[in-house]
Amino acid sequence: MKYAVIYESATGNTKMLADEIEKILGAEDCVCFGMPGENLQREEEAELLFLGFWTDKGECSEKIGKYMETLRGRKVFLFGTAGFGGSEQYFSRILSRVTSHLPEGNTVEGTYMCQGKMPQSVRKRYEAMQEKAPQDDKIKRMIENFDRALPHPDKEDMNRLRETMKARGIMDENV
Numbered sequence: 001m002k003y004a005v006i007y008e009s010a011t012g013n014t015k016m017l018a019d020e021i022e023k024i025l026g027a028e029d030c031v032c033f034g035m036p037g038e039n040l041q042r043e044e045e046a047e048l049l050f051l052g053f054w055t056d057k058g059e060c061s062e063k064i065g066k067y068m069e070t071l072r073g074r075k076v077f078l079f080g081t082a083g084f085g086g087s088e089q090y091f092s093r094i095l096s097r098v099t100s101h102l103p104e105g106n107t108v109e110g111t112y113m114c115q116g117k118m119p120q121s122v123r124k125r126y127e128a129m130q131e132k133a134p135q136d137d138k139i140k141r142m143i144e145n146f147d148r149a150l151p152h153p154d155k156e157d158m159n160r161l162r163e164t165m166k167a168r169g170i171m172d173e174n175v
Helices: 013-025 041-045 062-068 088-099 120-132 137-149 155-167
Strands: 003-007 030-034 048-056 075-082 107-115
Touching: 003 013, 003 041, 013 030, 013 048, 013 075, 013 155, 030 041, 048 062, 062 088, 075 088, 088 107, 107 155, 120 137
Parallel strands: 003 030, 003 048, 048 075, 075 107
Antiparallel strands: none
16 A cells, blocks of 8 residues: 655654654555655655644644645545643544544544653743642643653554554554
8 A cells, every 4th residue: 555644743753653654554655754845746646644743732733734625535544642641532622623624525544642742841831830820730730741741652652553553454463
């Protein structure tokens, strides 16, 4: 199967997933790998598009959203990362918003999301907020989530990606 991996990655987390997809499926069948706006001439040859995004305020980035809106009659597998994680409901809401960028006639063949680490500047911002409101439990939970996100995407996230692809019939069960 010829495939393409088109993604945007602000912190490198989504690129890690993109690299893993290429590793799983093999580079020889990948007709293009990169970000929207790059040299993606062979994208039309792909039987399946893997579209990756980072989460920006509960939504995909504008660049990926606009790219998705140009697609017609394509098979798509969406994958993404979010700094806040641990809740499939949260991931489902994000995926629903992201999927809404695909015009009618496209088919979502599968989806995958996992938590991703955030830049240290985010923790510093949370710490500054906590200094102003030391009793605020919400800020405390935000810092705890930040710390939990530090190792992600991790090996288990990559294994779940592989299992999701197997379950959707995108890769051979024996791989």
